[in-house]
Amino acid sequence: MNTNGIGALVVVPARGELPRYEAGIGVRVLVRSPIGHYRVPTYLRGKMGLIESVIEPRAVDNEEEGFGRNAGSRLHYYRVAFAMTEVWPLYQGSPKDGIRCEIYETWLERI
Amino acid sequence: MANREHDHPHDTEAHGGSEIPGYYDMLETAITELLIEKGLIEAQEIRRQIEVLDSRTPALGGKVVARAWVDAEFRARLLANGRAACEEFGVTFYDETLLIVLENTATVHNLIVCTLCSCYPRPVLGLPPDWYKASPYRARAVSEPRKVLAEFGTIIPDDVEIRVSDSTAAVRFLVLPRRPSGTEHYTEEQLAALVTRDAMIGVIPVSTPTMRASQ
Numbered sequence: 001m002n003t004n005g006i007g008a009l010v011v012v013p014a015r016g017e018l019p020r021y022e023a024g025i026g027v028r029v030l031v032r033s034p035i036g037h038y039r040v041p042t043y044l045r046g047k048m049g050l051i052e053s054v055i056e057p058r059a060v061d062n063e064e065e066g067f068g069r070n071a072g073s074r075l076h077y078y079r080v081a082f083a084m085t086e087v088w089p090l091y092q093g094s095p096k097d098g099i100r101c102e103i104y105e106t107w108l109e110r111i
Numbered sequence: 112m113a114n115r116e117h118d119h120p121h122d123t124e125a126h127g128g129s130e131i132p133g134y135y136d137m138l139e140t141a142i143t144e145l146l147i148e149k150g151l152i153e154a155q156e157i158r159r160q161i162e163v164l165d166s167r168t169p170a171l172g173g174k175v176v177a178r179a180w181v182d183a184e185f186r187a188r189l190l191a192n193g194r195a196a197c198e199e200f201g202v203t204f205y206d207e208t209l210l211i212v213l214e215n216t217a218t219v220h221n222l223i224v225c226t227l228c229s230c231y232p233r234p235v236l237g238l239p240p241d242w243y244k245a246s247p248y249r250a251r252a253v254s255e256p257r258k259v260l261a262e263f264g265t266i267i268p269d270d271v272e273i274r275v276s277d278s279t280a281a282v283r284f285l286v287l288p289r290r291p292s293g294t295e296h297y298t299e300e301q302l303a304a305l306v307t308r309d310a311m312i313g314v315i316p317v318s319t320p321t322m323r324a325s326q
Contacts, residue, residue: 040279
């Protein structure tokens, strides 16, 4: 667990207060098909990418906001980099070409 | 539509009066009337929001880009926090969205899309073009960006990386195009006039009148 020290005092962050991932971490987008309002494009589910940056500040989870529930639902989210060849195995173009997408922490797992 | 003026000698008639409203027009009217009747919104608020959107045009984005070209410190702030830099410039954000500004370089070409719907940096560019909201662009920009760009007349060399940013949640994107060569003596105002909407979406580069004439 991450902790901060102020002199001899240790400040313990609440659950979800600090981002779980940092730039450079490899992640996979979860494969889920819940009913309702979801912002993770289907074409990226199950794909592997790299965290490019943590987007600050935390943002309201659109998936909760879609149902009018906003309070307390700010989540960490990330700009995630995917190679075109990871998303589209038959991709025509430079192997360096890629996609960037912002994805909430609840949709990512570390690989 | 084009001949409407000839069909109607009195132009005072309400716009669209001769057309039968479509399903979504009727749905929109019904929901608007319900919201107003229930006191959740006022008619004035809808009019006001249209006024807000109408005041946002690509000319604003063009001014932001030109400033970034001539002022290195502003450019650094714009790339670090697009929203804060635009606000400092006088472009307010009327919603909760953030703005990430993506810089095109000799080695990276950025393109923006919203595959889910039509997310767009409206506070700085206004309303998106119809093609941006249409399924073909939304589907193809992320799967065959080079072909899409070629259809806009933009050929990206193979050694230049294409980065497609798909806006899906709270972040909007704006492409900071490359400053065209031959504009060293341009004023900031002249530079701003070169920057078009499509260049800030990333489908074309910024060009000068001389470059356009030789195409």
